[in-house]
Amino acid sequence: MRLPPILVTAFRDALTFWLPTACAGCDAPDVSLCTGCRRALRPRPSRRTLGPGLVVTSALVFDGVVARCVRALKEEGRTSLARDLAPALAAALAATVPPGARVAVVPGTRAAFRRRGYRPVELLLRRAGHRPARLLRVVRAPEDQRGLGRAARGENVGGAFAARAVAGGTVVVVDDVATTGATLREAARALRAAGxxxxxxxxxxxxxxxxxSEEESEVIDT
Incomplete structure (x- = not known):
């Protein structure tokens, strides 16, 4: 019998609490995240241009401790790490979200949800104090982006998303990791097409x- 996703998440959190664990960032024993690795998650907001009319604000650099923690959240079921990562995302959102804007997330596929039992980006956003507006949906499941170059990533996600009707205004679209920006550009395209x-x-x-490209890789400190 398949358990409801909310029970799967609760069960994983309970296991994380009761069973011996190791730091997600450095493997130190008996702690889910040590003090040193927690310091590595302090936000360092920066901005870069992803293409015409689209700038992304990110809170952290996906490397070292940050990368290990994000992977543990997404692929190892360590959902308690969302509480540790959320303050950084909240800082980026505080510097970005204008009054009256709706906040949406890049949608995951149904297969990913069935595999995990939760949606990592939605979980992070809720922990950061925002309720996601479900404006975007997957209409064509792309292939795994890992190992693809910039052009291939763009082709892979092209036409992957559609959006509910948006009656003007500003929409903030949130993702966990921005690499070439192809996924965020596709999400932005769908939202603009929806109004x-x-x-x-x-x-x-x-x-x-x-x-x-230099345009994509430029990081502007905020």
């Missing part, structure tokens, strides 16, 4: 890639 006047992007973290 959004402006789309602003926020990511928990961005990758320090060197293979993308």
């Amino acid at each position: 959004a006047d402006e789309v602003v992007a926020v990511a928990l973290a961005h990758t320090p890639r060197r293979s993308v």
Whole structure:
């Protein structure tokens, strides 16, 4: 019998609490996140341009401790880490979300939800104090983006999303990690096509890639 997703998440959190664990950032024993690794999650908001009319504000650099914690949240079921990562996302949102804007997340596929039992980006956003507006949906499941270059990523996610009707205004679209920005650009396209006047992007973290264009790789301190 398949358990409801909310029970799966609660069960995983309970296991994390009761069973011996190790730090998600450095493998130190008997602690889910040590003091040193917690310090590594302090927000360092930055901005970069993803393309015409779209700028992403990210809170962290996807490397080292940050990368390990995000992967543990997404792939190891360590949902309690959302509480540790959420303050950084909240800082990026505080610097970005204008009054009256709706906040949406990049949607995951149904297969990913069935596998995990939860939606990592929605979980992070709720822990950061925002209720997600479910404006976007997947209409064509893209292939795994890992290992793809900039052009291939853009082609892979092209036409993947559709949005509910948006009667103007600003929409802030949130993702966990921005690499080339292809997924956020596709989400922004769908939201504009649905009627959004402006789309602003926020990511928990961005990758320090060197293979993308200068325009994409420029990081502007806020």
